[in-house]
Structure formats: structure tokens, C-alpha cells
Amino acid sequence: MRPTLPQFRGRLHDPRTAVAIGRRLGAAIVVCFLTGLISHVLRHPPGWMTGLLPTRPVWGYRLTQGLHVASGLAAIVLVMAKLWTVYPRLFAWPPFRSLPHLVERLTIALLVAATVFELFTGLINILQWYPWPFSFTQTHYAVAWIVAGSLLLHLAVKAPLIRTDRRPRRADVDAADRRALLTGVGVAVGAVTLTTVGQAFTPLRAFTLLAPRNPGIAPQGVPINRTAAAAQVTYASADGWALEVAGPKPYRITLAELNALPQQRVRLPIACVEGWSVNAWWSGVPIRDLLARAGIAPGRPLRVTSMEVWGYYKVMEMPAQYADDPQTLLALKLNDEVLSLDHGYPARIIAPNRPGVLQTKWVSRLEAL
Template identity: 70%
Template sequence: MDHRPGRRPPPFARLRPPALRPPSFSGRLHEPRTATAVGRWLGAALAVCFLTGLVSHFLQHPPSWAAGLLPSRPVWGYRLTQGLHVAAGLAAMVLLFAKLWAVYPRLFLWPPVRSVRHALERLSVALLVAAAVFQVLTGLLNIAEWYPWPFAFVPVHYTVAWVVAGSVLLHLAVKAPVIRAHWSRRSAGTLALPGEERDVPDRRALLLGVGTAVGAVTVTTVGQAFTPLAPLDLLAPRHPGYGPQGLPVNRTAAAARVTPAAVRGWRLEVRGPAPYRLALAELAALPQRRVRLPIACVEGWSADAEWGGVRIRDLMDRAGAPPGAGLRVVSLEAEGAYRIMEMGREYAEDPLTLLALRLNGEVLSADHGYPARIIAPNRPGVLQTKWVARLEVR
């Protein structure tokens, strides 16, 4: 380009675009004290998620030796643990991104590895960030029932939960000296940090903002499980009072391919030492029980309802079931991961466990499992089998 005196520069020569630079993140709060403060909250949320997730997984997929030992009481047990699981997961999402904001500059230090200890630290950070982000984002999409991936959610979510737990423990072990030094205002090694007292108001404001965001997310979603807060249920994918017969539905009859033709002439088949079959009218003529039980879904919503039907243990006794027998339940639905459900003796013998024919005083709608469905206490919603076709004494 010719810029000699007397020569006019070519058009647009002065309109060069500015050089693009990545953000420097040089603020004072991108430091260990802030990261430790947020990390305490994040660690608590992840611990609640992990423990309640184990409860949910083993209730849905119990090992063979424990299948008959799972408790049916308290009736609200699964409602509580799964509600906590989803609420803590949503809180962890906010806290995780706040934690990443606090440590972001350190994620891109150069050289990336300076020693064996530093390599372990980087490995723990990489595992923790990748696994935790994957876990909270796929969990969020699960409660919205959107699955834009080719793998089965439940086994992958369960496996990655152990990866998150292991990476947290590794991270804590590697970063223990830093965490200890910045755990509290009086921690040794932090009292002389330059500018520390100046940073305190800013840090408090940041933590107040993060806490407010967590509170807002919790208050506007937890109403799907904690019904007193249902009027504030603005961001949750389900409302406990919306749906056929006043109860939400995840899997409809159409989705399960249970058509009116499939239930025409329906008869319940009960297999056991003394097998029998019952038409719907015959089933309705048996002694009926009414129970009020919550139905709690793995996506985090739950709601109380009044159910009417025949006790499972009465149907099993009629089939000659021996003491301590379990039950297999087979649905009319054509396919699905929970088309066949196993029920241990604690549930089968509980007087609150029904083959339900009515919901809130009305005959079951098709989407709620007409002509008959299972309802049992302290049980994940996916195991409250709808469109029951057959009971098998085990």
C-alpha cells in the first residue's frame, strides 16, 4: 500500500476492523476465595443429587437380592427424595456456572502442565467440568422430556454420576491446601492477601446474587413437587394440578399405542397356583378400597390423588400366592422400558397397594391407564404400571 507524501490513501484504508481479543477476565473476584465460597454450595448440591439419585436408581432397578426388601413406607418417601434430586440439580446448574466464572482464567493457563501435581489438578478439573456440565444439562433436558441424543438416558446418567462423584473427590484431594487456605475469612494464609478487605463487599454482592438466582430457580420450580408452592411454579415443565382428571400425564395412551380396540373385551389375567381371569365388571364387583397416595415421577413432579380399586394382596391370595411372594405386572402397551414391572413382597403385601380402577372418584381415563393400573406407596411413577393386562405371582 503506497502512503508516500502527496498520494491519497485508497478508499476504506482507514476502516480496518479492530483486532479481536478474547476477554481477559481480570476482575478481582476471579480468585480462590470466591471459587471456594461458591464451591461449598456446589459441593452440597452435588452431594444431595448423588445420594437421592442413588435412591431413585435402586428403587427403579433394584439388584435381585434387594428386590423384596425395598420399603413401601413412608408413602411420601420417593416424592421427597426425587423432589430434592431435581431441585438440587437445578440449583447445581446455577452454582456450576458461577463456579466456572470464578475459575475461568485458570482453565487456560500456559503451559497447561507444569508438574505431576499440576497434571493431576488439571485432570481433576477437566473430569469435573466435563462430567458435571454433561450431568446437569442432560438432567435438565430429561425433566423436560426432550432426548436429542442416541443413548439411553437412565444408564448413562447413572454412570456419569459416579464419574462426577469420583472427579469431585479427586479435585478435593488435589486442591485441599488451597481450599483449606480460603475456607473462611480467618483461614491462615489469606489474612495478608493484598486488597482482601477491599474485595469483601464485591464478593458478598456476588454471592448474594448467586444465592438469589438459586433461590429464584428453586421457588419457581419446586412447586411441581411441593404443592403449597404450586402457584409459583412458573419455570417447571409440569404443574401438579394440570392434566386429565386433575393429574399430569407423561406417557399417553396414544404414545403407548394402547387403542380402544386393545381394551375392548379386556379381561385381567392372574397367574399363580390357582390362576383365573376377571372381566372389568367382575373386578369392580370385588371389595373396593380407597386410598390417598401421591404419584411421584422421576422428572420431579408429584401430586396427591384419591385412588379406588382392589388390593393387590387380595388378588394374589385368590391366586393361591404363598407368603412372601412377589409379583410381575405386564402392561397392554406394545413396547417400552417399563412394560413389564417387578414388585417385591413389601409392596405386594402393603394394604395401600391397589389395582386401581378409579381416580378422584371417576373411572380411569385412557391416559391414566384405563381399564386398570397399579398404584403403590413410595414408588417411582414409571413403576405405577398403566393398562395392566396380566399379574403373575412370583
């Protein structure tokens, strides 16, 4: 016996509306996927790609990661609109009509589940809340490929419907209502983008009403993700600090001695995976000068060790092109002020076109690999 199911009379729960929203959602997902892939490669490059990572433009990661978060937030609005147009089909009876139809529905279920999981865990990540037991970075990367694969499969299955939708029709009684719906969805996407993208796009910073960070409101003009307290670093633990540089001619150098060396001042952005970024003035000693003093020739990758007691990025490896770059500094000052403890006192790394998590704070050791 057929069960009693809800009756849906809204005319916009139709394939044409679903395709129209789907095109916009697909574009957002493609941008989000490609920029996320760039982020992952910069943070965890395959061995063969390590020497190919670019140091220019210095704002490259700031742009791609800002686009990644902005397109992800836009996709959340679009996926809700898309699900609204198609959810009556969840109540279709019978649930499947044939084996191919069953496979099609299962692939759609996979696409929806993976997309919703990817977008909403990404949203929670930019809020820096991690209520799950798994590694966000590895899981987010793996599920992104599931989304990409299931989206391609879905497009292949629905290609005939998409082609049909592009054909002109003599009469479309729902055209005005459909345009109104798409306009409303577009306004919602625009509102979310306008009120969040300012955390990366400086001219819109005044509108960051919904962004988790306003980079203009922060100690020394730069937000802080990981505090000294979280890293278990204190001013007391930094007393008597000296930087150890390992090489053919290893040496130790105190903070006073570092300050006595020729200083370089550069303006570089710092950009975090959560989507915020800000330009700042950094002053310190070029890393390549410190390595040369230890007898290390150019072209060597670098291992940087932090004073922090525990953390995923306590030890960071830097490809040779970054270590040799004249703008890569062991920074001692931020915006012409001595680094605060939360910003990495007594010394931290700043390098062009690198994710913020790789701009190691509380540096204690440099070692050529």
C-alpha cells in the same frame, strides 16, 4: 513465543471466591447424588436389596425425587457461577508446569465435563426430550459416579487451598464485592427453586412459572407422561378386556367382575423421575386380595404385564413387600372417576413409595414369581 492471551482484571476471579461458591456447589451435588442413588435403587434394585425396599413413608419417593431435581437445578446455577470465577485459568500459560500439574488439570477437566454433562442432560430429561441415542437412565447413573469420584479427587488435591481460605485475614479489599456476588448467586438459586419446586411441593404450586409440569393442571388432576397413543393402546383394544391372574388356581376376571368386588379407596402420591408429584385418591381392588384368590401365599414377588405394545416398562416386577401392602391397588378409578385411557384404563397399579414408571398402566396380567 508466548501467544497473545486475554487479560483478566476482575478481582473476583480468585481462589477465595471460587472456594466460597464451590462449597455451595458441592453441597448441592452431594444432595443430588444421594437422592439420585435412592431413585436408581428403587427403580433398579440389586437382587440382595429387593426385599429391603421400604413401602413407608408413602411419600418417601416424592420427597427424595423432588429434592433430586431441585438440587440439580440449583447446581446448574452454581456451576455457571463457579465456572465464571475460574475460567481465566483456562488461558494460563504455560498450560502445565509439571507432570503433577498436568494430572491436576486433567482431573479438573474430567470433573467439569462430567458435571456439565450430568446436569444439562438431567435438565433435558425433566423436559422429556431425548435427542441422544443412548439410554439416559444407565448413562446418567454411570456418569454420576464419575462426578462423585472426580469431586472427591478434586477436594483431596485442593484441600490445602480450602484450609487456607478458612483462616481469618486482616484485610480483604474484595469482601464487599464477594458478598454481593454470593448474594446474587443465592438469589438466582432461590428464584430457580421457587419457580420450579412447586411441581413437587404443593404449597408453592402457585409459583411454578418455570417448572415443566404444574400437577394441578392435568386430566383428572394427575399429569400424564406416557399417553395411550404412545403405548398404542386404544379403547377398541381394551374391548373384551379381562385380567389374567396366574397362580396355583389361575383365573380371568372381567372389568365388571372387578367392579363388583369390595373396593378400597386410598390417598397416595404418584411421583415421577422428572420431579413432579401429586397426591390423588385411588380406588380399586387390593393386589393381595387378587393374589390370594389365585392361591398365592403372601411373601411372593409379582410380575405385572401391561397391554402396551412396546415400552421399557411393559413388564414390571414388584417386590413382595409391595404386593402384600394393603395400600397397593389394582386401581380402577382416579379421584373418584373411572380411569381415562391415558391414565391406564381399564386398570393400573398404584403402590406406596414407588417411582411413577413402576405404577404400571393398562394392566393385563399378574403373575407370582
